[in-house]
Amino acid sequence: MNDEKIKNLFAELEEYEHSGVSITLDDYPASPMQIVAAYMVKEESAYMRDYVWDEAGHVTELGFHNIKEN
Numbered sequence: 001m002n003d004e005k006i007k008n009l010f011a012e013l014e015e016y017e018h019s020g021v022s023i024t025l026d027d028y029p030a031s032p033m034q035i036v037a038a039y040m041v042k043e044e045s046a047y048m049r050d051y052v053w054d055e056a057g058h059v060t061e062l063g064f065h066n067i068k069e070n
Helices: 003-018 032-041
Strands: 022-025 045-053 059-068
Touching: 003 022, 003 032, 003 059, 022 032, 032 045, 032 059
Parallel strands: 022 059
Antiparallel strands: 045 059
């Protein structure tokens, strides 16, 4: 991941966090910095996003799940 993408991801996640969206990494609460750090050190894996929406169409939870490549 290049520096610009890292900065954009961090800014996006901070915005979600400030809006009260719960963020998790592999089902554990995580900060935007923890998510970005995980992306930076990943080796042969990727992360899938999992959004949870309320009835009004607002994101209430955002989960990142490690997807290991075979």
